[in-house]
Amino acid sequence: MDVKQYYRKLREIEDSLTEPYLVIVSLETSDGGKAGCMCEVPRTVAARMILERRANLASVEQKELFFQQQEAARKAAEKAELARRVQVAILADPDLQATAARTISKKQV
Secondary structure, eight states, X not given: OOHHHHHHHHHHHHHHOOSSEEEEEEOOOTTSOOXXXXXXXXXXXXXXXXXXXXEEEOOHHHHHXXXXXXXXXXXXXXXXXXXXXXXXXXXXXXXXXXXXXXXXXXXXX
């Protein structure tokens, strides 16, 4: 392929894409590319992947599924981070009694 023609087609594809970030679906390639993987990429990357026949734009249903999966993954990560931050203090019996006594004496004052 002629380099000028390649970049001309690349600009045409990029100009036809209106959104700054697009969801693409990968295609199977001879060099080991796995079909069906979705990711969100900038317009320039999407244009290059489409031109090189490594990916297609995702359909509306595929985009919705992708964003639902991303939301579920984000919630799971937040839950795991929250669980990691939970702190547990183990108090010995004398410490517990001293703390309880101080709490009771403060309430009485």
